[in-house]
Amino acid sequence: xxxxxxxxxxxxxxxxxxxxxxxxxxxxxxxxxxxxxxxxxxxxxxxxxxxxxxxxxxxxxxxxxxxxxxxxxxxxxxxxxxxxxxxxxxxxxxxxxxxxxxxxxxxxxxxxxxxxxxxxxxxxxxxxxxxxxxxxxxxxxxxxxxxxxxxxxxxxxxxxxxxxxxxxxxxxxxxxxxxxxxxxxxxxxxxxxxxxxxxxxxxxxxxxxxxxxxxxxxxxxxxxxxxxxxxxxxxxxxxxxxxxxxxxxxxxxxxxxxxxxxxxxxxxxxxxxxxxxxxxxxxxxxxxxxxxxxxxxxxxxxxxxxxxxxxxxxxxxxxxxxxxxxxxxxxxxxxxxxxxxxxxxxxxxxxxxxxxxxxxxxxxxxxxxxxxxxxxxxxxxxxxxxxxxxxxxxxxxxxxxxxxxxxxxxxxxxxxxxxxxxxxxxxxxxxxxxxxxxxxxxxxxxxxxxxxxxxxxxxxxxxxxxxxxxxxxxxxxxxxxxxxxxxxxxxxxxxxxxxxxxxxxxxxxxxxxxxxxxxxxxxxxxxxxxxxxxxxxxxxxxxxxxxxxxxxxxxxxxxxxxxxx
Amino acid sequence: xxxxxxxxxxxxxxxxxxxxxxxxxxxxxxxxxxxxxxxxxxxxxxxxxxxxxxxxxxxxxxxxxxxxxxxxxxxxxxxxxxxxxxxxxxxxxxxxxxxxxxxxxxxxxxxxxxxxxxxxxxxxxxxxxxxxxxxxxxxxxxxxxxxxxxxxxxxxxxxxxxxxxxxxxxxxxxxxxxxxxxxxxxxxxxxxxxxxxxxxxxxxxxxxxxxxxx
Numbered sequence: 001x002x003x004x005x006x007x008x009x010x011x012x013x014x015x016x017x018x019x020x021x022x023x024x025x026x027x028x029x030x031x032x033x034x035x036x037x038x039x040x041x042x043x044x045x046x047x048x049x050x051x052x053x054x055x056x057x058x059x060x061x062x063x064x065x066x067x068x069x070x071x072x073x074x075x076x077x078x079x080x081x082x083x084x085x086x087x088x089x090x091x092x093x094x095x096x097x098x099x100x101x102x103x104x105x106x107x108x109x110x111x112x113x114x115x116x117x118x119x120x121x122x123x124x125x126x127x128x129x130x131x132x133x134x135x136x137x138x139x140x141x142x143x144x145x146x147x148x149x150x151x152x153x154x155x156x157x158x159x160x161x162x163x164x165x166x167x168x169x170x171x172x173x174x175x176x177x178x179x180x181x182x183x184x185x186x187x188x189x190x191x192x193x194x195x196x197x198x199x200x201x202x203x204x205x206x207x208x209x210x211x212x213x214x215x216x217x218x219x220x221x222x223x224x225x226x227x228x229x230x231x232x233x234x235x236x237x238x239x240x241x242x243x244x245x246x247x248x249x250x251x252x253x254x255x256x257x258x259x260x261x262x263x264x265x266x267x268x269x270x271x272x273x274x275x276x277x278x279x280x281x282x283x284x285x286x287x288x289x290x291x292x293x294x295x296x297x298x299x300x301x302x303x304x305x306x307x308x309x310x311x312x313x314x315x316x317x318x319x320x321x322x323x324x325x326x327x328x329x330x331x332x333x334x335x336x337x338x339x340x341x342x343x344x345x346x347x348x349x350x351x352x353x354x355x356x357x358x359x360x361x362x363x364x365x366x367x368x369x370x371x372x373x374x375x376x377x378x379x380x381x382x383x384x385x386x387x388x389x390x391x392x393x394x395x396x397x398x399x400x401x402x403x404x405x406x407x408x409x410x411x412x413x414x415x416x417x418x419x420x421x422x423x424x425x426x427x428x429x430x431x432x433x434x435x436x437x438x439x440x441x442x443x444x445x446x447x448x449x450x451x452x453x454x455x456x457x458x459x460x461x462x463x464x465x466x467x468x469x470x471x472x473x474x475x476x477x478x479x480x481x482x483x484x485x486x487x488x489x490x491x492x493x494x495x496x497x498x499x500x501x502x503x504x505x506x507x508x509x510x511x512x513x514x515x516x517x518x519x520x521x522x523x524x525x526x527x528x529x530x531x532x533x534x535x536x537x538x539x540x541x542x543x544x545x546x547x548x549x550x551x552x553x554x555x556x557x558x559x560x561x562x563x564x565x
Numbered sequence: 566x567x568x569x570x571x572x573x574x575x576x577x578x579x580x581x582x583x584x585x586x587x588x589x590x591x592x593x594x595x596x597x598x599x600x601x602x603x604x605x606x607x608x609x610x611x612x613x614x615x616x617x618x619x620x621x622x623x624x625x626x627x628x629x630x631x632x633x634x635x636x637x638x639x640x641x642x643x644x645x646x647x648x649x650x651x652x653x654x655x656x657x658x659x660x661x662x663x664x665x666x667x668x669x670x671x672x673x674x675x676x677x678x679x680x681x682x683x684x685x686x687x688x689x690x691x692x693x694x695x696x697x698x699x700x701x702x703x704x705x706x707x708x709x710x711x712x713x714x715x716x717x718x719x720x721x722x723x724x725x726x727x728x729x730x731x732x733x734x735x736x737x738x739x740x741x742x743x744x745x746x747x748x749x750x751x752x753x754x755x756x757x758x759x760x761x762x763x764x765x766x767x768x769x770x771x772x773x774x775x776x777x778x779x
Contacts, residue, residue: 085778088777088778089777090772090777091771091772091777092771093767127566127567129567129740130569130739130740139777141779142778142779143779178571179569179570179571179572180569180571180572181572182566182567182568182569182572182740183569184569184739185569185570185571185739185740186571187570188739245777247771247772248771385596385682386653386656386682386683386685386686387650387653387654388686389653389654389655389656389657390656390657423759423760423770424758424759424760425759425760425762425766425767425770425771426756426759426760426761426762427762427767429759430770430771431771432760432766432770432771433770433771434766434769434770439765439766440760441760441766444758444759444760447588470654471651471654471655472632474589474650474651474654475628475629475632475651475654478586478587478589478590478624478628478647478650479587479589480589481587481588481589481590481650482587482588482589482592483589484589485589485592528772528773528775529772529773529774529775531771531772531773532771532772532773
């Protein structure tokens with residue numbers, strides 16, 4: 001029996017959690033969407049097959065991967081293309097890719113595949129239907145893909161060090177879901193239990209894409225050298241995740257889905273609080289934690305980035321994980337409320353990167369206690385959308401003073417505090433960010449600075465002399481309507497708002513991208529600039545054909561004994 | 566072409582912003598187009614016609630001068646996106662028994678999504694009428710009589726809470742046919758709030774300077 005003391009430890013304050021530098025230090029955890037997907041598929045005995053797989057020596061062709069659950073089958077339809085290097089760009093503004101994909105609802109027949117072949121390779125320019133749940137594309141890691149194919153064709157295994165260093169053969173560069181390009185609306189699939197959690201269709205699509213990338217490399221090698229080609233050793237094969245390149249689009253998502261953001265964060269905070277409320281730690285749980293700590297250290301060793309910010313963060317993380325190890329060796333987990341004491345110590349001692357890594361690690365031994373929280377990591381966003389016009393302005397003001405205190409204290413007239421503006425480019429609707437005072441972009445600004453807007457509204461509320469209701473105020477101040485909605489949402493959902501300046505000169509958009517990607521379950525964040533990050537997904541996970549005979553959730557950190565590096 | 570509800574909402578929001586509605590109102594305009602589409606009304610078309618009609622008019626010309634008695638607009642016709650939001654904000658007054666009267670109003674069909682939210686929030690049924698149309702909205706759905714539901718301009722709209730036992734039709738559309746010409750017009754409105762692409766913006770605004778051919 002787990003002995004918890006729910007009265008003592010409360011959730012961490014949103015004023016602490018929702019700061020950008022901390023959000024930019026979050027790591028995957030038991031509640032991450034990739035992990036919940038694999039746990040479900042394992043428990044439900046999903047089966048997988050590949051009814052179509054036909055490629056030439058350049059990787060041009062088509063494949064279909066089917067994932068069969070208890071009630072439905074989903075199929076990833078994959079198209080391989082011959083892409084010239086000058087066309088290879090991971091940006092939204094690209095027009096061609098190495099491979100393109102869609103997740104089909106059911107099993108496609110030849111007519112479906114023909115229809116999809118006319119559309120999926122064109123991505124945003126094509127159209128899909130409610131039978132499709134996602135549209136995505138991927139580019140090769142040119143050097144590693146070629147090295148792997150060459151090695152396999154020559155009958156050799158690829159170089160382990162290179163494989164581990166890059167970590168993937170292909171990078172997805174966009175995974176569109178939720179009704180984009182004509183695909184099924186989220187509402188159409190949200191009541192299916194296998195897809196009710198956040199981004200489960202997208203994660204399934206990426207999971208099958210990973211299998212495709214390895215199968216493709218092996219097939220291209222076989223086509224090049226049918227007599228000598230070999231397959232990749234299964235243990236080495238599992239070291240390959242699927243990469244992803246992510247740009248600014250994820251940042252607006254977080255701000256535009258406040259209730260969902262709250263529910264994600266609240267679930268993780270609740271998980272942390274549950275564990276911190278344990279009165280004692282069972283020796284076997286301490287053992288699990290210690291093993292995971294070592295595996296996290298190995299993960300950090302394998303985590304490569306050349307970006308100066310991440311280089312520094314990795315240095316701190318490596319150092320701090322050793323500090324944690326030494327601290328644990330002193331027996332600190334033996335006494336009363338061990339996890340709470342450990343976390344409190346960490347908050348005073350460690351870098352943010354290590355504090356957040358510790359939060360994830362603390363949850364690892366306690367699946368029975370926390371995994372059910374995945375069920376609350378979704379949101380009925382419509383319910384919270386309606387503004388309560390009956391609210392008094394006094395109450396609205398009190399909300400602003402409580403939930404936006406940081407913003408009311410910020411001097412928004414200082415240039416550096418509003419140096420940036422988020423906008424959308426006419427070129428393929430690519431989200432961008434620029435310098436408000438140096439580029440002609442302010443007129444196109446997106447509403448992605450809730451702090452500044454809350455402070456503006458506060459000033460007008462203070463100066464309002466009419467009927468003191470939200471309804472009356474907003475009729476004459478429509479410019480505050482979006483932030484009034486946000487404030488009312490935040491009053492009920494405290495983690496709904498990023499409590500930091502999203503237009504400051506010092507803003508690092510990658511902090512927002514990292515946070516969202518960590519909730520997906522991504523690892524090995526590798527910023528390529530302050531607004532662009534590469535990651536790895538499903539690295540070390542069992543492949544679909546291995547899931548039945550392998551643990552579903554023991555891959556998020558590399559194995560100690562099986563590490564080939 | 567068939568569009569998803571998500572696409573209709575996103576386009577509706579961007580197009581409304583493109584003609585100058587503030588963000589909060591634009592968000593609700595997108596939701597309104599989506600709601601109408603889900604109930605098999607011509608959501609994108611109706612929004613497009615309204616935006617075309619009101620293009621160039623200021624908020625002050627379209628907003629109710631006063632909400633004390635009958636609502637009127639200085640430009641002659643009220644905007645259903647602005648009035649819809651204001652009605653939704655006054656759900657509590659409607660639920661408390663207050664009848665709200667709007668004078669001349671353009672595209673009153675667009676009021677329904679807002680009243681549906683008001684009905685949901687105040688947990689009441691709302692009846693809305695204009696010449697040739699009588700509509701009951703509850704948190705469960707909508708029931709319509711009359712042949713003037715798609716009116717371009719009506720002289721008066723009345724809404725108040727009622728008790729009803731009417732059978733309601735509920736949403737259930739999976740995608741929605743929208744004429745290409747309508748979609749293009751909405752896209753043209755949207756384009757106004759998109760920053761023109763420049764070489765500098767392309768390089769500095771997103772991505773990184775590193776090669777993807779590695």
